[in-house]
Amino acid sequence: MTHVVIIGAGGHGREVAEILRHQAQAGTDVKLLGFVDDNPSLCWHTIDSLPVLGNWSWFDDTARPEVSVICAV
Numbered sequence: 001m002t003h004v005v006i007i008g009a010g011g012h013g014r015e016v017a018e019i020l021r022h023q024a025q026a027g028t029d030v031k032l033l034g035f036v037d038d039n040p041s042l043c044w045h046t047i048d049s050l051p052v053l054g055n056w057s058w059f060d061d062t063a064r065p066e067v068s069v070i071c072a073v
Contacts, residue, residue: 006035
């Protein structure tokens with residue numbers, strides 16, 4: 001299974017999330033973890049049923065080989 005984090009919780013990030021949801025529904029082995037965004041007002045909120053995991057520092061505590069990242073800024 002591929003775990004994916006999207007950088008950017010704005011409009012483009014939400015569109016990318018929607019594409020990934022459709023891929024998952026079609027049987028692709030993708031699990032969308034949420035967004036990473038530097039906007040402090042978004043951190044720890046939920047956008048389109050996905051969490052904003054934090055800012056760039058979220059990657060400091062994450063095993064990078066286990067997560068794929070899509071930049072949607």
